[in-house]
Structures are given as C-alpha cells and as structure tokens.
Amino acid sequence: xxxxxxxxxxxxxxxxxxxxxxxxxxxxxxxxxxxxxxxxxxxxxxxxxxxxxxxxxxxxxxxxxxxxxxxxxxxxxxxxxxxxx
Amino acid sequence: xxxxxxxxxxxxxxxxxxxxxxxxxxxxxxxxxxxxxxxxxxxxxxxxxxxxxxxxxxxxxxxxxxxxxxxxxxxxxxxxxxxxxxxxxxxxxxxxxxxxxxxxxxxxxxxxxxxxxxxxxxxxxxxxxxxxxxxxxxxxxxxxxxxxxxxxxxxxxxxxxxxxxxxxxxxxxxxxxxxxxxxxxxxxxxxxxxxxxxxxxxxxxxxxxxxxxxxxxxxxxxxxxxxxxxxxxxxxxxxxxxxxxxxxxxxxxxxxxxxxxxxxxxxxxxxxxxxxxxxxxxxxxxxxxxxxxxxxxxxxxxxxxxxxxxxxxxxxxxxxxxxxxxxxxxxxxxxxxxxxxxxxxxxxxxxxxxxxxxxxxxxxxxxxxxxxxxxxxxxxxxxxxxxxxxxxxxxxxxxxxxxxxxxxxxxxxxxxxxxxxxxxxxxxxxxxxxxxxxxxxxxxxxxxxxxxxxxxxxxxxxxxxxxxxxxxxxxxxxxxxxxxx
Numbered sequence: 001x002x003x004x005x006x007x008x009x010x011x012x013x014x015x016x017x018x019x020x021x022x023x024x025x026x027x028x029x030x031x032x033x034x035x036x037x038x039x040x041x042x043x044x045x046x047x048x049x050x051x052x053x054x055x056x057x058x059x060x061x062x063x064x065x066x067x068x069x070x071x072x073x074x075x076x077x078x079x080x081x082x083x084x085x
Numbered sequence: 086x087x088x089x090x091x092x093x094x095x096x097x098x099x100x101x102x103x104x105x106x107x108x109x110x111x112x113x114x115x116x117x118x119x120x121x122x123x124x125x126x127x128x129x130x131x132x133x134x135x136x137x138x139x140x141x142x143x144x145x146x147x148x149x150x151x152x153x154x155x156x157x158x159x160x161x162x163x164x165x166x167x168x169x170x171x172x173x174x175x176x177x178x179x180x181x182x183x184x185x186x187x188x189x190x191x192x193x194x195x196x197x198x199x200x201x202x203x204x205x206x207x208x209x210x211x212x213x214x215x216x217x218x219x220x221x222x223x224x225x226x227x228x229x230x231x232x233x234x235x236x237x238x239x240x241x242x243x244x245x246x247x248x249x250x251x252x253x254x255x256x257x258x259x260x261x262x263x264x265x266x267x268x269x270x271x272x273x274x275x276x277x278x279x280x281x282x283x284x285x286x287x288x289x290x291x292x293x294x295x296x297x298x299x300x301x302x303x304x305x306x307x308x309x310x311x312x313x314x315x316x317x318x319x320x321x322x323x324x325x326x327x328x329x330x331x332x333x334x335x336x337x338x339x340x341x342x343x344x345x346x347x348x349x350x351x352x353x354x355x356x357x358x359x360x361x362x363x364x365x366x367x368x369x370x371x372x373x374x375x376x377x378x379x380x381x382x383x384x385x386x387x388x389x390x391x392x393x394x395x396x397x398x399x400x401x402x403x404x405x406x407x408x409x410x411x412x413x414x415x416x417x418x419x420x421x422x423x424x425x426x427x428x429x430x431x432x433x434x435x436x437x438x439x440x441x442x443x444x445x446x447x448x449x450x451x452x453x454x455x456x457x458x459x460x461x462x463x464x465x466x467x468x469x470x471x472x473x474x475x476x477x478x479x480x481x482x483x484x485x486x487x488x489x490x491x492x493x494x495x496x497x498x499x500x501x502x503x504x505x506x507x508x509x510x511x512x513x514x515x516x517x518x519x520x521x522x523x524x525x526x527x528x529x530x531x532x533x534x535x536x537x538x539x540x541x542x543x544x545x546x547x548x549x550x551x552x553x554x555x556x557x558x559x560x561x562x563x564x565x566x567x568x569x570x
Contacts, residue, residue, distance in 0.1 A: 006433030069417030
C-alpha cells in the first residue's frame with residue numbers, strides 16, 4: 001500500500017517468497033558489530049553546495065506540460081482527491 | 086580504406102581531418118552496420134536518424150572551417166536513461182513510454198558540444214535495475230559474441246552496440262556495476278568514474294548516492310577521450326565536484342614501479358569460473374612484466390557488499406521512483422475514479438517485476454521499525470567497506486581483479502532467481518559503495534567468450550586506473566575487437 005504498487009491477486013505470494021530469499025542473504029549484516037561505526041550516506045567531500053539565489057531561465061509552462069497525460073488551463077489534471085460530500 | 090566501423094577515434098579523426106572520409110560517410114557506414122546486425126543484436130531501442138544527419142552535417146562544416154573538437158563526427162550511442170531533448174527516453178520502462186524530455190542532460194550536452202553524432206538510444210534493464218538487460222520492458226539484447234547469451238547489464242545495449250561495431254563509443258550508467266559488467270561480458274572497455282566526477286543532471290535517477298555516468302569504447306584511449314569530454318564541474322548537480330578535469334594525465338606513463346593490490350577475497354569469490362581466473366592471472370603476469378609490483382591486500386567485508394547494496398540501492402530507488410505517478414509524464418491510468426486508484430493502476434501497469442521487487446524491498450527497509458535494523462545498518466556497513474578500500478590503498482596504487490566472476494551466461498538462465506542475478510555484480514558493488522573509479526578492460530577469452538579485468542583506483546584517480554589499463558593494453562596486446570556478428 002505504502003508504495004502504491006497496485007498488487008494483483010497472487011502477487012503477494014510470488015514476491016513474499018523471493019523477498020524472503022533476498023532478506024535471508026541480507027540478514028548477514030547482523031553478524032557485524034557496528035555499534036561504534038558511523039553511517040555513510042554519501043562518499044565524497046562535496047557538502048552543502050549552494051548557489052546564489054539569482055533567477056535563471058527555466059522551462060516554460062508549455063514545455064513543463066508538454067508530457068502531461070492530461071492538462072487543463074495550464075495545470076496538470078488529476079482525478080478527484082476528495083470524496084464528494 | 087579499412088571498414089570505418091572497425092576503427093577508433095584516433096584513426097577516424099585522421100581520416101576526417103584530412104577529408105579522406107566525411108562525417109556523413111562515417112555515419113552512413115554505421116547506419117548500414119546497424120541495419121545489418123541489429124535485428125540480431127537488438128542493442129538499439131530507437132534510432133535518431135534525423136538528429137544524426139544534422140549533427141554529421143554540422144561536423145563536416147566544422148572540419149571544413151577548422152573548428153573540429155575531440156569527438157567531431159564520431160558516431161555514439163546513448164543509454165535509455167539519459168535525457169536528450171525531444172528524443173523519447175524511457176529508462177527501458179513502460180511507465181515512461183512516449184516521454185520526450187524538455188531538456189538534454191549535462192553529459193550528453195557536453196558530448197554533443199565536443200562534436201559527437203548520436204545514432205540512437207540503447208536498450209537497458211528497466212530503470213537500470215539488472216545485470217543482463219533482460220529486465221528491459223521492450224526486448225532482451227543479445228551478446229554480439231554469442232547471440233544466445235546476455236550482454237550483461239544494465240547498460241547492455243550500449244556495451245553490445247560498441248562490441249558489434251554499431252557505434253564507436255557509447256554512454257552508460259553504473260550504480261552497482263552496470264557499465265563494467267556488460268563491458269566485461271561484451272569484450273569492450275567500460276569505465277565508472279568517481280562519484281561526483283560526471284554530472285548526473287538529466288540522468289533518470291535510480292540510486293542517487295551510487296549512480297554515475299561513464300564511457301564504453303573499444304580502446305582505453307577512446308574511453309579516456311569520452312570521459313574527459315563529459316567530466317567536470319556542473320552547477321546543475323550539487324554532488325558534482327569542482328576538481329580539475331585531470332582524468333587523462335600521465336596516460337602513457339606505464340606501470341613501472343606501481344603497486345597493484347591483489348585482494349584474496351576477490352579471487353576466491355563464490356562462483357568464480359576457472360577460465361575467468363586463469364585469464365585474470367595471465368593479465369597480472371603481463372602487468373608484472375611491464376614493471377608493476379603485485380601486493381597482497383585484504384577487503385575483509387567483501388561478503389557483506391551485496392547485502393549492504395541491496396538495502397541502500399532499493400531504499401534510494403523506492404524514493405526516486407515515487408515520482409512516476411501518472412500525473413506529469415509517461416503512462417497514466419485516466420479511468421480511475423480517484424487519485425489513489427490512479428497511482429495504483431498507473432504503477433501496476435507501468436513497472437515490471439524487478440522494479441516492483443526493489444521498490445518493495447526499499448520501502449520495507451525504510452519503514453518505521455525496520456529503518457535502523459536495515460537502512461542504518463547497511464549505511465554503517467558501507468562505512469566498513471569504504472574503510473577496507475582506504476586501508477588497501479595505503480598499500481597499493483590500484484586494485485586489480487576480475488570484473489565478473491563469470492563469462493556471459495545464456496539468456497533466461499538467471500531470470501527466475503533474483504539472488505543469482507544479483508551475484509553477477511559481486512566484484513563491482515564495492516566500487517560504487519566507496520565511490521571509486523573503476524574500469525573494465527578485455528583480458529582474453531574463456532570458452533570463446535570475453536573476460537574483463539577490473540582496475541579500481543582511489544577516489545579522483547581516474548588517471549591511475551586509465552594509465553594502468555592503457556599499460557595493460559599495450560603490454561598484453563589484448564585489445565577489444567569488433568565481434569564477428
């Protein structure tokens with residue numbers, strides 16, 4: 001549900017079996033003592049790169065909407081997000 | 086004149102500059118080659134003939150006016166994960182079918198600015214997830230050396246196109262081995278740069294802390310020329326370094342006096358084929374003969390690399406792939422009654438089995454209650470793996486091993502067993518987790534199929550990896566050849 005994958009009947013069993021095998025391998029990580037080890041999220045020295053806050057050219061509204069499956073009045077159109085009262 | 090589809094950049098530039106060969110003729114020769122072999126190899130998803138024709142005409146004008154750059158007129162192929170303005174780019178997935186990017190990514194832009202002529206878009210595993218190109222939602226690509234075998238993956242189309250003489254050079258991407266492994270299996274040169282060496286702007290993201298764009302070629306020199314053309318600082322990617330573009334320094338300096346680390350763990354890895362090991366050991370002798378010293382090093386956490394990778398990469402992918410929701414681009418279920426159903430239906434129809442598997446794995450690893458046990462644990466093990474490399478590089482200039490424990494395997498052999506497929510990259514994950522540059526160069530054949538030698542160097546030392554690869558190529562006389570398709 002969380003990942004909005006839209007599983008079909010039978011999918012759960014299929015993936016559960018495969019993912020159990022993969023997680024079985026991954027469980028070997030628990031063999032290692034990592035209490036005093038810091039986590040690594042990225043490996044190079046570049047950090048907190050900021051640019052000057054200066055406007056620069058960007059996509060036009062038309063370009064941004066060019067790939068939209070459905071657009072109306074310059075907006076992306078989506079199905080209703082609330083039940084009608 | 087020699088068939089130009091067999092030549093490298095240096096030889097072609099001589100012919101092009103002397104006007105003995107026009108860019109238009111060179112393009113025509115490659116289009117003919119593609120027409121002849123690609124119904125069997127299936128490296129290309131799409132041809133960009135109009136763009137190529139315009140670029141070749143511009144290249145010829147550049148030669149006439151003396152304005153030619155390092156890649157002027159050179160026919161190239163581009164993996165289906167790199168955005169090119171107006172050219173359908175789908176990451177091998179149905180969910181992006183019909184997507185035409187509104188801009189061109191930095192690596193491709195720089196390649197174009199250097200004069201390249203784009204032949205087309207190459208096949209790959211869906212969202213670059215796979216080691217055989219069989220996860221493409223379109224069709225599998227075939228290994229030019231043996232058509233019933235896989236080309237490796239995920240950049241299998243780019244590797245096969247270069248191996249088959251359909252393109253001189255190509256761009257791929259490498260998140261866990263996706264340039265180096267297909268290069269090894271197709272008998273060409275492939276290089277993953279240091280994380281941060283090449284801008285990822287315009288790359289459809291898979292795992293953002295691991296992804297890098299890099300070159301395929303049939304010689305180390307051509308790989309170096311393409312890498313130099315695309316490398317360097319880019320304000321559009323905050324992780325792209327502003328270090329100097331020194332990748333080709335001391336290219337021909339040889340390996341005399343260099344220390345090459347031989348990690349026992351990489352030679353005793355489970356599933357290592359004797360023929361692969363023998364070819365790599367012969368390559369070590371050639372490097373020794375050229376003056377290098379071999380030193381034993383250890384990478385004690387090698388057996389944990391795959392496990393750490395298959396938490397970190399799926400975690401990042403589950404986050405990155407959240408954007409494919411059918412609202413702004415690509416496939417969209419327009420019949421759903423509400424937004425949640427629209428997301429569900431779009432993603433059910435658009436994502437293939439491996440992508441769904443990884444999104445599930447990543448979502449699970451990041452979910453509350455499992456976050457520390459899986460995701461943080463994997464990040465800590467990533468630290469241990471990086472420290473292994475730091476310690477090894479204190480004793481050597483680079484690490485040499487096989488790129489893949491096996492040669493190319495038959496199509497269909499591993500599709501039912503995801504873990505077996507994941508083990509294909511057991512020698513390459515480390516380079517991504519530690520952010521290292523790594524190159525695979527052909528080092529002979531086993532069972533009539535190519536074997537790759539992997540050279541891993543410290544961060545930012547592409548120059549060292551390329552210099553050793555070049556010295557090996559010269560000393561051994563083993564050079565990538567066009568496969569006789």
